[in-house]
Amino acid sequence: xxxxxxxxxxxxxxxxxxxxxxxxxxxxxxxxxxxxxxxxxxxxxxxxxxxxxxxxxxxxxxxxxxxxxxxxxxxxxxxxxxxxxxxxxxxxxxxxxxxxxxxxxxxxxxxxxxxxxxxxxxxxxxxxxxxxxxxxxxxxxxxxxxxxxxxxxxxxxxxxxxxxxxxxxxxxxxxxxxxxxxxxxxxxxxxxxxxxxxxxxxxxxxxxxxxxxxxxxxxxxxxxxxxxxxxxxxxxxxxxxxxxxxxxxxxxxxxxxxxxxxxxxxxxx
Amino acid sequence: xxxxxxxxxxxxxxxxxxxxxxxxxxxxxxxxxxxxxxxxxxxxxxxxxxxxxxxxxxxxxxxxxxxxxxxxxxxxxxxxxxxxxxxxxxxxxxxxxxxxxxxxxxxxxxxxxxxxxxxxxxxxxxxxxxxxxxxxxxxxxxxxxxxxxxxxxxxxxxxxxxxxxxxxxxxxxxxxxxxxxxxxxxxxxxxxxxxxxxxxxxxxxxxxxxxxxxxxxxxxxxxxxxxxxxxxxxxxxxxxxxxxxxxxxxxxxxxxxxxxxxxxxxxxxxxxxxx
Numbered sequence: 001x002x003x004x005x006x007x008x009x010x011x012x013x014x015x016x017x018x019x020x021x022x023x024x025x026x027x028x029x030x031x032x033x034x035x036x037x038x039x040x041x042x043x044x045x046x047x048x049x050x051x052x053x054x055x056x057x058x059x060x061x062x063x064x065x066x067x068x069x070x071x072x073x074x075x076x077x078x079x080x081x082x083x084x085x086x087x088x089x090x091x092x093x094x095x096x097x098x099x100x101x102x103x104x105x106x107x108x109x110x111x112x113x114x115x116x117x118x119x120x121x122x123x124x125x126x127x128x129x130x131x132x133x134x135x136x137x138x139x140x141x142x143x144x145x146x147x148x149x150x151x152x153x154x155x156x157x158x159x160x161x162x163x164x165x166x167x168x169x170x171x172x173x174x175x176x177x178x179x180x181x182x183x184x185x186x187x188x189x190x191x192x193x194x195x196x197x198x199x200x201x202x203x204x205x206x207x208x209x210x211x212x213x214x215x216x217x218x219x220x221x222x223x224x225x226x227x228x229x230x231x232x233x234x235x236x237x238x239x240x241x242x243x244x245x246x247x248x249x250x251x252x253x254x255x256x257x258x259x260x261x262x263x264x265x266x267x268x269x
Numbered sequence: 270x271x272x273x274x275x276x277x278x279x280x281x282x283x284x285x286x287x288x289x290x291x292x293x294x295x296x297x298x299x300x301x302x303x304x305x306x307x308x309x310x311x312x313x314x315x316x317x318x319x320x321x322x323x324x325x326x327x328x329x330x331x332x333x334x335x336x337x338x339x340x341x342x343x344x345x346x347x348x349x350x351x352x353x354x355x356x357x358x359x360x361x362x363x364x365x366x367x368x369x370x371x372x373x374x375x376x377x378x379x380x381x382x383x384x385x386x387x388x389x390x391x392x393x394x395x396x397x398x399x400x401x402x403x404x405x406x407x408x409x410x411x412x413x414x415x416x417x418x419x420x421x422x423x424x425x426x427x428x429x430x431x432x433x434x435x436x437x438x439x440x441x442x443x444x445x446x447x448x449x450x451x452x453x454x455x456x457x458x459x460x461x462x463x464x465x466x467x468x469x470x471x472x473x474x475x476x477x478x479x480x481x482x483x484x485x486x487x488x489x490x491x492x493x494x495x496x497x498x499x500x501x502x503x504x505x506x507x508x509x510x511x512x513x514x515x516x517x518x519x520x521x522x523x524x525x526x527x528x529x530x531x532x533x534x535x536x537x538x539x540x541x542x543x544x
Contacts, residue, residue, distance in 0.1 A: 013413060038445045039417025085416045085443065086362055140359045141308040163416070166442045167359065169307045169472060169511040195417075195445050198516065237447035242516035243523070245542050258523040266527065 001029035001187055002079060002157045004050065008059035010213075011045055019045040021213040022059070029157070032180055032190045034200035037210035038236055043193045044085060046210070047160045050191075051080040063158075078107055081151035085162040085193075087143040096122070096138070096146060097131040103154040121153035124182070126175055141167045148179065159183055161192040165199055177203045198241045201225055201256035211236040226254030270338050270353060270433040272296040272319060272466055277333035279318050284329075288314040289490045292333070296434065299464040301456065303471060303481030303498055307511030311490040312470045313359055316438045319468060320356040321345065337434065352383065355432035359439050359470075361423035365411050372398075372414075372422050373407040379430045397425040400455040402448075416443040424452065428459070435459070437469040441476060449473065453480045474502050478515040486510060517543075 004027040011020040019042045027033055035043045048054040049061055052073045061068040063079055081103070084090050093099035100118045109117060122128050125145040130138065135146055144167055151159060164176045173196075180203050183190045194200050200207055200221070207224040209217035209232065217224045217232050225233075225240035227248045233240060240256065247255030252264040277292040289311050296302050296319075306312050317323035321342045324331050335342045337353055358364050369375035376394040385393070398404045401421045406414065411422060420443045427435065435456075441449040453476050459465040471477050477484055477498055484501040486494035488510055494501055501507075503518050513519075517539055524535040 015410065015413060017409075017413065039421075039443070039448055040415045044415060086360065088360060088362065139309045139313060163443060167308075167439060167472065170508065170513045171511045172308055173513070195443075195449075197446070237445065239446060242520045242542070246520055246524070246538055249538055249542060258520060261520070262523050262527050265524070 002064040002189070003028055003062075004158065004189065005062040005065075006046070006049070006059070007062070009046075009049060009056045009061060010058040011042075011049070011054060012057045013045075019213055020049075020056075023213070023215055025208065025215060025218070027189055027191065029189055030184060030187045031206055032184045032204045033192070033206045033208060034204035035191065035193045035208045035210060036195065036197065036200055036238060038238075041210040041236070042213040043210055044162055045213075047082060047162060047191060047193065050158065050160060051076045051082055053082075074106075077103070077154070077156075079156055080158045080160060081154045081156035082160040083148045083151040083162060083164060085166070087140075087147040090147045090150065091135045091143060094134055095131075096127060096133050096135055099135055099146060100150050100153045103150055107154065117153045117155070121149040124152055124179060125149040141169070141172055144168065145172070145175070148176075152179070152183075156188075158189045158191070161190070163193055163195065165194060165196055173199060180204070197225070197238065198243075198257070201241050201244070202259075209233065209236060209238065221256040222254040222260070225256040270298055270466060272354070272434050272468070273334075273336045274319060275334045275336075277318060277331065277335060279314065279323060279331045280329055281314075281323075282328040282330075287490055288329075289318060292318075292492055294485060294492065294495075296466045296468055298433070298466050299460050300483070301460050301467045301469065301481045303469055303477035303484040304487060305471065305474065305477070305484060305501075305507070305512045306487035310487045312487050313438050314490075315487060316356060316358075316436045316468070316470060320354050320436045321347070321350040322356065325350075351432075352430075353432060354434040354436060355427040355430050356436040357424055357427050357438060357440050359442070361416075361420040361443070364423040364426065365419065369411055371407065372403070372409050372411055375411050375422060376426050376429045379426055383430065393429045393431060397428040400428060400451075400458070401425050402451045417445060417448055420444055421448060421452070428455070431463075433465060435465055435467045435469075437467065439470055439472065441471065441473060449476055452476075456480060472513065474507075474513055474515040475517070478502055478517065486512065 006025040009023045012018045037043050052068050100121050104117045125148050165173045180190050207221050225244040243258045243261040244256045247261045255261040255264050273295045274292050278287050279289045280287045304312050366378045377390050380390040380393050403421050441452050481498040484498045485492050502515050521535050525532045
């Protein structure tokens with residue numbers, strides 16, 4: 001179980017675009033964290049620092065108390081798994097099974113253990129029947145799930161999902177939600193970037209809001225989507241889920257999810 | 270221009286079953302048609318077929334007819350078709366030319382290939398950037414944009430071509446809520462002011478709720494439901510098909526389903542929030 005400490009991290013892309021400005025964020029093992037914010041607010045840039053794909057211009061990142069800076073990407077890959085936003089930048093193999101096996105094989109697994117990992121990861125994302133297909137014969141939504149399976153097969157203590165619900169229908173979103181819950185139940189840390197406020201409110205115990213490379217809100221869904229945060233949310237052009245707005249209107253306090261709205265109404269009688 | 274599909278059945282090369290079966294639809298000038306349905310139901314295939322890319326570029330076998338203002342598009346040459354009908358793919362990364370070093374050049378690429386005068390090209394690029402609120406990206410390198418920014422640039426590049434018919438496959442999938450709103454507003458303006466006919470596949474039913482005149486539901490390659498967007502999106506059967514109803518519909522049923530508030534009270538609260 002590995003705590004993450006992001007300390008005063010700033011990052012400027014070559015060419016001068018400043019993507020992160022002094023981010024401080026600690027994430028405890030087993031936490032589930034949703035990151036929201038406008039396009040270009042630094043969400044993807046931030047998570048790419050966790051596995052060393054990007055190195056901070058200033059500040060540092062500690063995993064389990066030791067700095068990421070000195071460690072190789074290959075070593076970090078066993079600790080932090082990232083499923084990228086664009087599955088086509090991740091998928092390269094000609095067969096679904098081979099794609100998922102790539103990561104754990106590089107961790108030194110082989111034979112029956114490797115097969116089992118691959119099978120389990122594909123089952124979890126609902127692609128158990130597609131193991132022998134070509135990834136490019138799968139539709140976009142299933143390629144996204146394949147990218148997630150490839151990361152799950154690594155069994156890293158920290159799992160990062162960059163916009164996992166993009167292109168997913170109702171069942172696909174429910175599947176992602178149950179994957180996050182299963183990982184958390186297993187004590188692993190899940191960090192997820194999303195633009196879907198309802199999904200975030202219903203799925204994560206902690207929500208972080210980013211604006212222009214900084215963390216501007218950090219708390220439970222009830223904190224971040226509660227009325228006292230609406231001003232800051234509006235400054236990032238975000239709106240709380242409709243359930244939160246209805247709850248506030250009815251004087252029920254912070255009801256970030258439909259379930260909490262119904263429960264608050266029932267409690268009022 | 271009006272796009273019409275009549276009894277269109279399509280099968281990918283090498284596939285063992287049809288991806289689309291007996292699709293009839295009409296997309297009149299100035300209208301917005303929303304398309305919803307579960308994953309892998311044929312929505313993206315419908316985009317490829319309606320735009321003429323399938324079978325001309327993608328291959329496969331088609332039957333039935335597709336016409337633009339009564340003229341068959343099957344057999345039309347790709348460049349002829351491309352001038353009438355623009356398509357935005359589900360993965361916007363696949364859309365960029367890869368040859369431009371700035372967003373401005375990327376947007377100019379299409380109109381220049383149409384042989385338009387330079388002044389017109391510049392005007393089109395600027396108005397497309399403006400429409401989507403991304404004028405600030407004009408000088409940026411297309412390879413160094415966030416996912417959502419790439420999606421806006423890809424859409425702006427299509428708008429710069431000024432097509433009469435727009436086929437959009439999840440145009441807002443990677444956009445933040447504000448980007449989604451801007452795209453919705455830009456598309457509404459195109460339909461109202463330029464009489465552009467727009468077919469848009471979206472999982473974000475909240476957007477279709479505000480944007481689409483009509484909505485169709487595709488399931489297993491067939492058109493299973495069609496009607497005004499208000500009517501179709503409030504249909505409880507959508508959930509069984511794997512389509513998420515808009516928040517308005519969901520919260521209303523959460524409020525009323527538990528028997529906690531009378532429906533007119535729920536409607537009143539939701540209507541107040543809409544203002």
